[in-house]
Amino acid sequence: MLCFSFCWLLALCGCTLANIQIPEEYLAAIRQDRADDQSAGEYNYDKQGDDWTGTCATGSKQSPINLNLDESKIVAIPRLCFYHYDQALQTPLVITNNGHTANMVIPPTRGGQRAGINGGLLPGDFEVQSVHFHWGSKNSKGSEHSIGNRRYDVEMHIVHKNVKYDTMGEATLHPDGLAVLGVMLRSTYILTFQNGLDKIFNQLPKIEQYSSNATITGTLTVGQLLGGIITDQFFTYNGSLTTPDCAEAVTWTVFSAVINYSGRQIAKLWKLKDSREKPLVNNYRKIQEINGRDVYFRAL
Numbered sequence: 001m002l003c004f005s006f007c008w009l010l011a012l013c014g015c016t017l018a019n020i021q022i023p024e025e026y027l028a029a030i031r032q033d034r035a036d037d038q039s040a041g042e043y044n045y046d047k048q049g050d051d052w053t054g055t056c057a058t059g060s061k062q063s064p065i066n067l068n069l070d071e072s073k074i075v076a077i078p079r080l081c082f083y084h085y086d087q088a089l090q091t092p093l094v095i096t097n098n099g100h101t102a103n104m105v106i107p108p109t110r111g112g113q114r115a116g117i118n119g120g121l122l123p124g125d126f127e128v129q130s131v132h133f134h135w136g137s138k139n140s141k142g143s144e145h146s147i148g149n150r151r152y153d154v155e156m157h158i159v160h161k162n163v164k165y166d167t168m169g170e171a172t173l174h175p176d177g178l179a180v181l182g183v184m185l186r187s188t189y190i191l192t193f194q195n196g197l198d199k200i201f202n203q204l205p206k207i208e209q210y211s212s213n214a215t216i217t218g219t220l221t222v223g224q225l226l227g228g229i230i231t232d233q234f235f236t237y238n239g240s241l242t243t244p245d246c247a248e249a250v251t252w253t254v255f256s257a258v259i260n261y262s263g264r265q266i267a268k269l270w271k272l273k274d275s276r277e278k279p280l281v282n283n284y285r286k287i288q289e290i291n292g293r294d295v296y297f298r299a300l
């Protein structure tokens with residue numbers, strides 16, 4: 001029966017993945033994630049979000065922003081704590097081309113725990129939900145935040161939900177609902193192996209078509225996605241989702257340390273297609289006004 005629902009989900013009948021057992025709870029979470037994404041309506045990156053409406057147009061605490069050390073408050077902030085970030089996740093994992101990004105809903109660990117974070121300026125405990133990416137193209141860089149007016153090649157977002165809310169939909173209605181970790185990737189000419197990222201990027205050729213999925217097996221922890229960067233230095237501020245409906249529900253933590261990653265792996269992102277069968281490139285929103293918000297920097 002799992003195969004049936006899996007095939008339905010993946011629109012892959014003839015199901016070569018028939019023997020892969022996906023727990024029903026994980027399938028339900030993937031379907032809910034797709035529904036949440038689609039509830040915002042159709043949108044694209046033709047104008048880097050300038051034509052998005054609602055809170056995206058009227059909000060005053062929008063993301064991304066330029067992060068400037070000179071304009072940040074350098075204050076004593078607790079370090080960020082990661083729990084179950086070193087525990088292997090249930091497998092298989094499913095990665096999806098949802099027309100806006102390559103997205104992976106993150107299931108519980110093999111021990112049944114949810115990886116999560118607290119500390120920093122986070123208003124509570126947050127458990128991980130999903131990871132996705134923003135990128136540029138052959139000729140342009142595509143991080144969403146910039147640091148000192150510098151854009152990086154790729155920005156990874158690890159999305160977490162405040163444990164006090166039951167669903168993502170509910171969490172987006174509250175300013176303390178979500179916590180997103182932003183991690184910059186810098187393209188390198190030399191081959192750079194990244195245990196965690198490689199597991200995702202090696203599957204990208206299988207999800208070039210809109211609405212396609214691929215599975216990841218083997219051992220992956222959420223922590224491996226951080227590529228061993230130092231997590232003690234980061235910018236943190238209150239902002240929004242960077243996709244419609246741009247809900248102002250996010251405590252952002254953007255690390256100043258950058259993951260160096262093979263240009264050959266990053267180039268795989270540029271081959272993804274959106275729902276119009278156009279290349280899914282430059283899927284980043286343009287920089288938003290700070291509007292007097294405090295941006296904090298945690299120094300070592």
Ligand SMILES: [Zn+2]
Pocket residue numbers: 132133134157242
């Ligand atoms: Zn994002």
